Structure formats: C-alpha cells, structure tokens
Amino acid sequence: MGRPAVAPHHRAESLSTFFTHKNGPDCNSLSANTIFSGAKNACVLFYRLLPTEGVNSRRHGRAGTPNFHRVSALRQDEAGRDMKLYACFFKTISACALTLLSCLAQAQQEPVGYVKTVTGDAWITTMGQRVKAELGTAVMIGSQIKTQPGASLGVTFKDDTVMSFGPDTEMNVDEYIYAPAQGRLGLVTEMAKGSLNYVSGLIAKLKPEAVAIKTPSGIIGVRGTQFLLQVEPAR
Template identity: 55%
Template sequence: MATMRLWVLAAVFFWTANALAMEDPVIGYVKTVQGEAMVLAAGETIQAEPGTPLQLGYVLKTGSEGSMGVTLKDNTVMSLGPDTELVVDDYLYSPSKGDLKLDASMSQGSLNYISGVIAKLKPEAVSLKTPAGNIGIRGTHFLVTVEGKD
C-alpha cells in the first residue's frame, strides 16, 4: 500500500512539473514604475510594479504621465516613456543552443533601448516594428519616438 502511494505521489509530481514547464516562460521583469503603467495579459489588466513578471505577448502600456523600466533575461533594458504601448512579439534566449531572437512592436510613445546579450551576440536577431517601419538593432543604445494615433 505504501508503495502504491509513493507511485501516485511521484506521478502527481511529474505531471505537475510537466504542466509548469509547458507554461509560457518569464522573459523579463518590470524594474521601475512611475505614474500609470500597466501590463495587459490574456485580457487582464495588471497594474505594473517592480517585480511584475513579463511573458511573451504581454502589452506594456504607460499613461500620459507614466513610465516603466523593463529588464529582459538577456539584460536588455527598455525604458518606456509616457503614452507608450509596446509588445514583445518573439523572444528566444538560449545562447548555448544559439537560439537568440528579440522582436518587439511599438504602436506609440517613446522607448529608450539598451542592448543586452542577444544584440551583442547576434545583432540581426533583434528588431523593433513601428507604424513607420522596422528598426534593425545594430548598435547598443537608441531612443525612438512614435507619434500616437489622433
């Protein structure tokens, strides 16, 4: 009987670990927030605060007097200014396997970007889409402003 319980517990443990591994992995964290800043995830609006985990596809949004600082797992730093909307569309960070990619899209606002490991190891794997066109990241630091929809 004790052996049966042990097998059941082991099965539950491995099933739970497998289910957790299937979830979208955390790609970074909110580091700083001033004013109104939120994360839109799966139809939910979460008030951003330092330590908020970020996953692929989350919408990062700031209000008219808000700002938010984000650090991704590869140490990419993004500072969003007021009235900014940004989404990380694709993110791969597994340097040992050569899997490196960072694609983001920004519909409005301002972004101060400082390259992390992905851009340093494989610059062509990083891009930012805006309504005016795509920005290929070849340097380590840039500032972009996108006019909002009026």
Template identity: 45%
Template sequence: MFKFGTAFADVRKTVIDEAHMTNPLCCAGVVTLMFAVVTPALAQQQSAAGRIKMVSGSAFIVRQGAPIPAQVGQFVFEADGLRTGADGKIGVTLKDDTRVSLGPSSEVRLERFIYAPADGALGLVLKFVQGAAAYVSGRIAKLAPDSIRLETPAAIVGVRGTSLAIRVQPQ
C-alpha cells in the same frame, strides 16, 4: 469520565484517514491537484522574459488583452504588452540584460523573446505602438545581432548592438 463526543470524533477521524489513505483514486486526485496548482506557477517563472525594474504613475502590463497594474519585480512574458498612462513611466530588464523604458502615454509589445544561448536559440522582436521609448541592447544583440527586430507602424529596424530612443505618433 467518558466523553461520547470526543470518542466519536477520534473514531470518525481514524476511519476517514484510513479510507482516504487506502483509496487509490483519492491519492491520485491529491497528486493531480498538487501538479495542477504547482506546475503553472513554475512554468511562468521559467518562461519569464524579464522583470519590471521601475514604475511611476499609471503603468500596466497588458496580458492576453487585459491590463494589469505594473509593480516593481513583476515578471514580463513573451506576448505581453507594456502601456503607460499620461503620468506613467515604466522600465523593464529582460533576461539577456536588454533594457526598455517607456515614457508617458506609450505602448510597446514583446512580440517575441527567445534567450537560450546554450541551444543557439536567440531572438527579440519589440513592436513600438505609440509614445516615447528608450532601448538598450543586451546579450542577444552581441551574440546574434540579426535576430533582433524593432518594429514601428512606419518601419522595421534591425539592431546590431546599440541604444536608441524612439518616438511613435499615434495613428
């Protein structure tokens, strides 16, 4: 028995599929759309400075001025900030194995992070804004100790491979 609806759907599908496959603008649009969706995700993963390893209480990544609730495994990028609430703690490990931990009511900004040892490009600038933090240097400090700077509102410190605790009073 002939079903008009089924036959019409088959013809319409064939016509539409053939029209889309032979239309160069459509194919170019599909390729462009694929790159637009995939490229930013790949770029973010490639340029990540590190990852969040520990979160407790209220802790946030501040990205482009907007707080994002922090989660273990989340990427941290150059220019991101880390902020904790009164009950918060957060720990981050950067690609060079530098470790930074923040206690409650604390904030630090990753002003600069460059880790390309094969190219000789190394650098780390952390700006401690307020609160308590612990810092353990990674490979950048071993390979290029003069390329690390820790900033507080009162001082700028060059680091040559060490671990330290910092407390910054709010201004």
C-alpha cells in the same frame, strides 16, 4: 513474412508513462521533436500490431475456403485484442498531445523580463489579464506594456536588455528566445506609439539581426548598444 511480434501493453504503456510523469511533463528535457518522435513510435507500434496474414490464413482451410467453425471464435478474440490495442494506442497519442500543449503553455507563461522602475500609472496586459505595473511585475511573451500620460516604466529582460518607456507608450512583446547554448536567440517587439530608450543585452551582442522593433512606419533593427525611439501613433 509477417510483422515481428510485439507486446502491445508493455510497449504502449511505457510510451504513455514516459509522457505522463507523475509530477507532470518535464518540459526542460522534452522538446517538441521528442514528443512528436514518441507519437511516431506509437504509430509504428500500432501498425506492427495490426492483424497479419497469419490471422487471415487461420480463418480458411488449406484450399483457401472459409473455416466457418473457427471464424466466430477468432473474430471474438480479435475484437477483444483490437479494443485493447486501440485503447493503448489512443492513450499514448493523447498523452503526447497533452504533454506538447502543457509544454507550450508553460513556455508561454514563463517570464521573460520584470518591471524594474515605474512612476505613475502603467499596465501590463497578458493573455487578457490586465495588472498595474509594480516593481517585480512579470513580463511574458505576448504581454502588452502601456504607460499613461505622465508615467514611465523600465523593464529588464533575462538577457539584460533594458527598455525604458516614456509617457503614453504602448508596446507588445511578440517574440523572445534566449537559449545561447543552443544558438537560439530572438527579441521582437511591436511599438504602437510613445518613446523608448533601448539598451542592448546579450541577444543583440551575440546576434544583432535577431532583434527587431516593429513600428507603424517600418521595422527597426539594432546596430548599436543604445538608441532612442519616438513613435507617433498611426493615423
């Protein structure tokens, strides 16, 4: 039995339209699983639309011998159909890939905290872009926070975690996940040197094991609401 007939243009175009909304992808409603599911559906669609045994049988006579009078016309028709099918398929796959990359980029660029206090010279470096820290400067996943000698800086994160940095301190925000409704929580930083006054927010209160501060001498977990940390630079 051959595969069920499917209208290639309508199915492929509907998938492509779903992933390429005129206002850009809706990353709030699209998860990575949704995007990959769409790509999988496109692959299934592509498989179902491949030439079936019925097409091959039309090229031959009843005894299985080639019907050369019809082969040329059939091949031309199939070539045109296959070109349209491949175009729809790869357009859909490309749309899925671009949507996923766009959502990942948007997630990377969304602030996870903001500078609330600053004295002296301090800097926030994100994706190679270094800006002087001021009130309201955004902190992202991957940001490096650095204070100069004599400076201090305070950052408040989305879950109300507060980190206050003393002079000559350097810390990277490696991971930040705050989606309590989905049970997804995490805060991981890496502190190379300096001093830190840490005050727990909702992430540590809801899931203490999800918070960690990496230092040259080891990883520090959070077991309280506040602590002081002094890190000597690695030698």
